[in-house]
Every structure is written in structure tokens, then in C-alpha cells.
Amino acid sequence: MKRTFTALLLSTVAAVAAAQHQHHAPATTPAAQAASTDFAEGEVRKVDKAAGKVIIKHGEIRSVNMGPMTMMFDVKSPALLDKVVAGDKVKFRVEEIKGDYVVTAIEKAK
């Protein structure tokens, strides 16, 4: 009995550890959905307008349950990248669209 419990406990710990590493897991809670219009803060590292991608060092993004990191995002429209260049501090909105994290709005932070 004790051995069974220990095995169960270990598998639970492993599952939790795995979940914590999947920051890109879909946000499924109603609260996260409702917060999808929140703006996150970050700093642009690279703009690739031709590819429609931008690399942003960002803070916490509550709309998609993501902690701070530097990562590449798709953008909804390349035109969104007209007004930002590498080094800009920005506010931006991220939405999860078909499993990808997509920047749907971005503006220079004042």
C-alpha cells in the first residue's frame, strides 16, 4: 500500500513539473478568456516585417497565461510592425489563434 502511494505521488510530481514547463499550453479558464484584451508590456528585440514576426522581451502576459521571457510572435498583420523598431518599449496584445500566439495590437509605450 505504501509503495503504491509513493509511486502515485511521484507521478503526480512529474505531471506538475511537466505542466509548469508547458507555458504554451492553451489557457482554458473563463477568466483567461475574459482577459484577452489586456495589454502586456515588453521591449522589441527584432522586427521581421516580411515574415510577419516580431521578437519581444515581455513581462507577464495574463491573457495567455505566460510568464516573462523573450520570444518570437506572429503578428496578425505586417502593418502592425510599421510603427515599432528594435529597442522600442511597447504595449501589445496577444491572442491565441489556432494554437499560435499572435500579436493583434502593438504600440509604443509612453
Ligand SMILES: [Cu+2]
Ligand atoms: Cu512566451
